Amino acid sequence: MDHLCPVCNGLTSLEQACAHCKNRLEDAGRLYDRYGSYSPYREIDDAKMDNGYPDRQQHQCLHTGWCAQCGLEQTVIVQEWTPDMLDAQKDAFR
Numbered sequence: 001m002d003h004l005c006p007v008c009n010g011l012t013s014l015e016q017a018c019a020h021c022k023n024r025l026e027d028a029g030r031l032y033d034r035y036g037s038y039s040p041y042r043e044i045d046d047a048k049m050d051n052g053y054p055d056r057q058q059h060q061c062l063h064t065g066w067c068a069q070c071g072l073e074q075t076v077i078v079q080e081w082t083p084d085m086l087d088a089q090k091d092a093f094r
């Protein structure tokens, strides 16, 4: 089993406060999914290759956070979970 992003997999939500108003950011990926007009995750994968952001080797997943209050968008880097961390999380729910 490989690393996985807990946000992409619905295990946690983004934990990032808006830099402007401190409101909790929504995951814009899910927002775009809802409206069906945009495919953020593929763009994130593309971005990993050529813009200097951490790539898959570092097991980080880039999300676009969106503030519902002021409309600010910012990139949120989510640390992907290892299988060990995933197991620990499952234990915690037991």
Ligand SMILES: [Zn+2]
Pocket (backbone or CB within 6 Å): 005, 006, 007, 008, 009, 061, 062, 063, 078
């Ligand atoms: Zn993700």
Ligand SMILES: [Zn+2]
Pocket (backbone or CB within 6 Å): 018, 019, 020, 021, 022, 023, 067, 068, 069, 070, 071, 072
């Ligand atoms: Zn805000």
